[in-house]
Amino acid sequence: GAGVSQTPSNKVTEKGKYVELRCDPISGHTALYWYRQSLGQGPEFLIYFQGTGAADDSGLPNDRFFAVRPEGSVSTLKIQRTERGDSAVYLCASSQGRAGELFFGEGSRLTVL
Amino acid sequence: AQSVSQHNHHVILSEAASLELGCNYSYGGTVNLFWYVQYPGQHLQLLLKYFSGDPLVKGIKGFEAEFIKSKFSFNLRKPSVQWSDTAEYFCAVRLSGNTGKLIFGQGTTLQVKP
Numbered sequence: 449g450a451g452v453s454q455t456p457s458n459k460v461t462e463k464g465k466y467v468e469l470r471c472d473p474i475s476g477h478t479a480l481y482w483y484r485q486s487l488g489q490g491p492e493f494l495i496y497f498q499g500t501g502a503a504d505d506s507g508l509p510n511d512r513f514f515a516v517r518p519e520g521s522v523s524t525l526k527i528q529r530t531e532r533g534d535s536a537v538y539l540c541a542s543s544q545g546r547a548g549e550l551f552f553g554e555g556s557r558l559t560v561l
Numbered sequence: 562a563q564s565v566s567q568h569n570h571h572v573i574l575s576e577a578a579s580l581e582l583g584c585n586y587s588y589g590g591t592v593n594l595f596w597y598v599q600y601p602g603q604h605l606q607l608l609l610k611y612f613s614g615d616p617l618v619k620g621i622k623g624f625e626a627e628f629i630k631s632k633f634s635f636n637l638r639k640p641s642v643q644w645s646d647t648a649e650y651f652c653a654v655r656l657s658g659n660t661g662k663l664i665f666g667q668g669t670t671l672q673v674k675p
Contacts, residue, residue: 479661490565490651491605492663505661521586539605546661547593552605 450474452553460559461530462499462508469525469556473542481550482515483539491539497523498546530560563588565654567666572618572636574642575674580668582637583610584652594635597665608650611635622646644675 453472473480483491493507497517499533499539508514512530517523525535537557541550568583586592597606609620616628626637635652649670653663 466610481662483665488667490567490653490667491663493662493664496660496662498660503664507662541605543661548661549607549610550663551607552597 452540452542452551454489454553454556456556457554458557458559462561463530463532463550465530467527467530467558469538469558470525471523471525471540471542471553473521473523474517474539475521477542477544477548477551478515478520479546479548481541481543482523482525483540483541485537486520487536493527496546503546509542521549527548527558530558532560535560536557562659563654563656563664565652565664565666567650567652567669569669570667571670571672573672573674576644577641578645578673580637580671582593582650582652582671584635584637584666585611586593586635586652586654586664588606588633588656594626594628595649595653595663596620596624596635596637598653599668601648605651607655608637611623626660642671642673644673647671651671 455470481493485491497506500520512528515525537555539555541552543550567623597605600628611618611628619625650667651668
């Protein structure tokens, strides 16, 4: 597609459940980023992939959060044992290498009840 | 830790007024600087960026920003705002030699009254 695609656009789940959020980056973009944005805040960095490997996962808040990018294209952010505090918009971005402009998707809004 | 501060959280202007949004960062090394905009219901879009060279950069839709290294600032300006500029504006910094991640400020909500 022309832009970064994220699914689902909205996800409502119950506390304790497992959630997967998917990101399909712009074709050919080697770098992929996950951010989290809470209401009234700027995007907060979670993890960065260069190709298939996580080059920087310093923003993942704890071990309930995990992300993969097995073929260097689509990425999945996985959240185990969700908590109400995980409610936020999860943004994905991609770029041509780590020095390029970041292109963002529309985000996946996660609500944990 | 590196941080980005946007001092104006909510700005209300009338059409044709001039705009300046402040952005300061805390990092002593080489940086790349960005302003992103998020219109209601849309995704983040790049307004402009500074990597090197002329510290006055021009972006889309008549926006410009000036990098002042001595002040660690990268303020966004527009001489005359329009109602369609109503949006949330985010300043972001990328540290040179870093993984490429951007560090964002908390954002400024701009409301332009027609």
